[in-house]
Amino acid sequence: MKPATPSRPAATGSRSSAQPGISSPPASRTPAFSPLYQQIKSLISQSLQAGEWKSGASIPSETELAARYKVSQGTVRKAIDELATENLLIRRQGKGTFVATHAEQQVQYRFLRLFPEQGDLGSQGPAQRQIVDCHKTRASAPVARKLQLRTGDAVMQIQRVLSFADIPTILENIWLPAARFKGLDIGRLRAFPGPMYALFESEFGMRMVRAQEEIRAVLGDSAQCKLLQTGPYVPLLSVERVAFTYNDVPMELRHALYRTDRHHYRNELG
Amino acid sequence: MKPATPSRPAATGSRSSAQPGISSPPASRTPAFSPLYQQIKSLISQSLQAGEWKSGASIPSETELAARYKVSQGTVRKAIDELATENLLIRRQGKGTFVATHAEQQVQYRFLRLFPEQGDLGSQGPAQRQIVDCHKTRASAPVARKLQLRTGDAVMQIQRVLSFADIPTILENIWLPAARFKGLDIGRLRAFPGPMYALFESEFGMRMVRAQEEIRAVLGDSAQCKLLQTGPYVPLLSVERVAFTYNDVPMELRHALYRTDRHHYRNELG
DNA sequence: CAGTGGTCTAGACCACTGG
DNA sequence: CAGTGGTCTAGACCACTGC
Numbered sequence A, B: 001m002k003p004a005t006p007s008r009p010a011a012t013g014s015r016s017s018a019q020p021g022i023s024s025p026p027a028s029r030t031p032a033f034s035p036l037y038q039q040i041k042s043l044i045s046q047s048l049q050a051g052e053w054k055s056g057a058s059i060p061s062e063t064e065l066a067a068r069y070k071v072s073q074g075t076v077r078k079a080i081d082e083l084a085t086e087n088l089l090i091r092r093q094g095k096g097t098f099v100a101t102h103a104e105q106q107v108q109y110r111f112l113r114l115f116p117e118q119g120d121l122g123s124q125g126p127a128q129r130q131i132v133d134c135h136k137t138r139a140s141a142p143v144a145r146k147l148q149l150r151t152g153d154a155v156m157q158i159q160r161v162l163s164f165a166d167i168p169t170i171l172e173n174i175w176l177p178a179a180r181f182k183g184l185d186i187g188r189l190r191a192f193p194g195p196m197y198a199l200f201e202s203e204f205g206m207r208m209v210r211a212q213e214e215i216r217a218v219l220g221d222s223a224q225c226k227l228l229q230t231g232p233y234v235p236l237l238s239v240e241r242v243a244f245t246y247n248d249v250p251m252e253l254r255h256a257l258y259r260t261d262r263h264h265y266r267n268e269l270g
Numbered sequence C: 001c002a003g004t005g006g007t008c009t010a011g012a013c014c015a016c017t018g019g
Numbered sequence D: 001c002a003g004t005g006g007t008c009t010a011g012a013c014c015a016c017t018g019c
Helices: A036-049 A062-069 A073-085 A141-146 A186-191 A196-204 A222-227 B036-049 B062-069 B073-085 B141-147 B186-191 B196-204 B222-227
Strands: A089-092 A096-099 A114-116 A128-138 A154-164 A167-177 A210-219 A235-244 A250-258 A263-269 B089-092 B096-099 B114-116 B128-138 B154-164 B167-177 B210-219 B235-244 B250-258 B263-269
Touching: A036 A062, A036 A073, A062 A073, A073 A089, A128 A186, A141 A250, A167 A222, A186 A196, A210 B210, A235 B235, B036 B062, B036 B073, B062 B073, B073 B089, B128 B186, B141 B167, B141 B250, B167 B222, B186 B196
Parallel strands: none
Antiparallel strands: A089 A096, A114 A263, A128 A154, A154 A167, A167 A250, A210 A235, A210 B235, A210 B263, A235 A250, A235 B210, A263 B210, B089 B096, B114 B263, B128 B154, B154 B167, B167 B250, B210 B235, B235 B250
16 A cells, blocks of 8 residues: 555445545535554454354464455554454464464453452362253343343353352353354253353354453342352352453343352452 | 664663674573563653653653654654553543543542442432541551551551442542651541542642452441441442552552442453 | 644564474 | 564654644
8 A cells, every 4th residue: 555545445345434535425424534454453353253263263464464455564463453452362473363262271261350368370270160050041121131132032041150179159140142052051061171151162153252240249148148058148249240242242141149258359440 | 763773772771682783691591672662661651650740731742752762753652552551641632642640530530430220420420528537547467568568657547438429338448658648637638629549649749550459248347337327237349459659559558348239330351 | 724643554673483 | 494473663644633
């Protein structure tokens, strides 16, 4: 691309906003101007969403992508940089750029912010997972709203307990849109060795990319306290998480209760 | 700067790692290679820390800084970019780059992650602040450890209650190193109209840049419940925050209790 | 209109990885 | 050694702000 040329490359179409020299309706303002690298970014996002590259696999090199989209390397570089800071891609110098995954990481649980009170990281070995229940049901109104479904749509509901050092610590209730997770059952959940989000990736092609949590202090009821093996009416951390795939589509709702007598939820504020 | 020249500019000294053509001890490995923009970044950080530019004021333009440090504009640009994503600086197109501040923001409380259950943002107006106590005391062992002081060092201790829509919601206990906050008393706290971090900036030149929180579910004792006007033994969110200035120096410890019956703590997971 | 940050390019070289 | 991402430069132009 020569600089100073008003014409734009046909990345997929052309520059989305009104450009000088390009015919554009003079009326209808607020085109907002989308820079080239943003367009490249969304093209790469689309390829990720379409599954053009597998989880954990490498995407084409910057040079290749620059040639494909007919832009300079620096422009695809900026696009990839942003996708990397959003944790959709992972750059590794000398090796390439890879599709982010929940599997094969040293950080076993990407979205879990719970840390033991003493002994820093994973010093107590891997978590023990116990699937209590997994069945298909219909979405209640609040569940449907958070998952952007209609009330009564089919959802899979999973209940499980996570233990650390043999102490039950997390009680989770998970809802998934059944249409996207056909064939999921308690057997497959129990058989899968890694984190649940890794199962979603490898068996259903659903990558969780971002999540939002709402945290409250609550008193566990007797059933919850029994599953967590605590005394009755212990204060617990209620963590309601909605996890999103690409394009901010919600794909999982997870209501969790954390015991915080031996652990705490840690958060970094920028 | 000509490219391909092995010699490096004397930003403040010179490139910190072994460079070809520059005399450097061939022994003693692991220089780790610090790129130029990182050196510029730390120079700008030092100027921020030294108070060369006031809170909320603009720093020199990219062109000026490039001239000052004898590097290209793109290099200082990358340095500023990183400082901006770390929230030390704020870029405003067409206007300049500004020193981040806790004052004069639309987001009144930069580090507060508490949101009302309904009615999105600040719909219930500003918080009411009530200073309960402010006195000088000596740091206990745990307080000293978190503030990187010695046990028994002088600290200011502040207790206050924050109310939203006239409902007491947050009970805070704050510890500050007394040596850095000389002259702080309950009168000045009550007189200051803005957030406490804005007071720290404007009256003591201390900018809080980053914070870390540990969150647990607890039962409030009777004194705490009284201040928060709840029934006895209500589950509360315990939020222990350490706030840092530049260079990861801890400057504030804050133990807070949040009522989460009408609010929740919200967190985004990337 | 001048000045700021924001985008885009082209090219050179450096550091890291693996065969 | 070739290939990848990472750094640095120089220069042109664009978009936004305020005088």
